[in-house]
Amino acid sequence: MAQPKYKIATIGSHSGLQIFKGAHDEGFQTIAVCKKGSEKPYKMFNSADEIIIVDSYANFPKIQDLLIKKNAIIVPHGSFVTYMGYQEVEKLKVLYYGNKKILKWESDRYLERQWLKNAGLKVPLLFDRPKDIDRLVIVKFMGAEGGKGYFLAKDEKDFNKKIKPYKLRKYIIQEYIIGVPLFIHYFYSSLTNEIEIMGCDIRYESNVDSLGRISARDQVALPKIDPSYVIVGNIPVVVRESFLPRLIEMGENVVKTSKKLAPPGLFGPFCLETILTPEEEIFVFEISARIVAGTNPFIEGSPYTWLKYNIPMSTGRRIAIEIKNAIKMNQMKKVLG
Numbered sequence: 604m605a606q607p608k609y610k611i612a613t614i615g616s617h618s619g620l621q622i623f624k625g626a627h628d629e630g631f632q633t634i635a636v637c638k639k640g641s642e643k644p645y646k647m648f649n650s651a652d653e654i655i656i657v658d659s660y661a662n663f664p665k666i667q668d669l670l671i672k673k674n675a676i677i678v679p680h681g682s683f684v685t686y687m688g689y690q691e692v693e694k695l696k697v698l699y700y701g702n703k704k705i706l707k708w709e710s711d712r713y714l715e716r717q718w719l720k721n722a723g724l725k726v727p728l729l730f731d732r733p734k735d736i737d738r739l740v741i742v743k744f745m746g747a748e749g750g751k752g753y754f755l756a757k758d759e760k761d762f763n764k765k766i767k768p769y770k771l772r773k774y775i776i777q778e779y780i781i782g783v784p785l786f787i788h789y790f791y792s793s794l795t796n797e798i799e800i801m802g803c804d805i806r807y808e809s810n811v812d813s814l815g816r817i818s819a820r821d822q823v824a825l826p827k828i829d830p831s832y833v834i835v836g837n838i839p840v841v842v843r844e845s846f847l848p849r850l851i852e853m854g855e856n857v858v859k860t861s862k863k864l865a866p867p868g869l870f871g872p873f874c875l876e877t878i879l880t881p882e883e884e885i886f887v888f889e890i891s892a893r894i895v896a897g898t899n900p901f902i903e904g905s906p907y908t909w910l911k912y913n914i915p916m917s918t919g920r921r922i923a924i925e926i927k928n929a930i931k932m933n934q935m936k937k938v939l940g
């Protein structure tokens with residue numbers, strides 16, 4: 604039977620431009636689902652062959668039938684999962700690239716931690732009770748919110764003072780690791796069972812990344828500046844080459860463990876969010892089981908994808924190639940979840 608002509612669809616946000624560019628490079632038509640006013644970039648950069656406007660992303664399930672008629676394959680990204688919540692994503696009937704069952708494991712900080720630990724990765728300590736705080740900690744709220752409101756505390760007293768405005772929110776108290784935050788982008792093919800490093804980035808976050816521009820003397824003189832971690836953009840990084848064997852092994856272990864947690868396991872793009880200490884320890888504080896916005900600087904490819912492919916290869920394009928290969932091999936079941 605002839606294969607239907609599939610289209611690539613996602614929400615117009617996060618890494619949509621990259622996903623659509625990659626889809627176009629591989630000959631797919633694209634559909635952007637946008638909230639009114641957010642469609643502009645997708646028009647400006649000729650990214651979307653069609654734009655579907657919704658009042659709110661929570662209404663995404665309502666346009667499913669339309670997407671199904673158009674043979675759309677959803678490529679999920681960070682905003683897609685955040686706006687809808689993993690339970691809603693799990694219920695979607697429209698074709699979906701990736702394993703939906705793994706989303707639960709990345710959406711809950713405790714399950715995520717269990718996954719990372721089972722994979723043998725080093726994770727920062729967690730403190731169950733504020734009175735246990737015996738070192739610098741970062742207090743994070745549940746749900747990916749781009750680090751809004753996160754704060755540092757040095758002891759219980761400090762914590763109690765700073766938590767006041769957020770009393771009703773669920774939070775975790777995590778050891779603060781001093782080192783360089785590094786985000787490692789991977790791709791695991793469910794067709795070939797091979798893992799690839801697609802690139803690395805560091806984030807530029809407001810205001811924490813601007814505090815170093817104010818001398819300690821001036822910071823002390825100012826009434827009150829608490830660091831916050833609101834993401835502004837991403838900067839490409841090439842890591843020290845001797846770190847690569849460890850980074851590859853970490854990705855392999857995470858995939859291997861995921862096969863037991865949520866069969867058939869994690870596949871497609873994912874990211875390990877790490878901090879590298881001066882002792883060369885690598886702490887993983889989060890995993891994202893889908894494309895991350897840190898891949899956006901690499902629309903033309905990263906040094907790593909250049910080594911492997913010799914043509915411009917973004918993560919968005921790599922996804923499109925995977926779908927194209929699955930179509931060719933009659934293996935769509937292996938890439939849809």
Ligand code: ATP
Nearest residue numbers: 727741747748749750777778779780784832888889
């Ligand atoms: P997202 O889902 O967009 O990644 P988030 O709300 O889950 O955001 P985190 O990524 O967990 O937030 O943390 C935000 C920022 O805080 C990180 O980019 C990093 O700079 C810093 N950070 C997080 N955990 C730690 C830690 N244990 N030690 C030091 N810095 C940390």
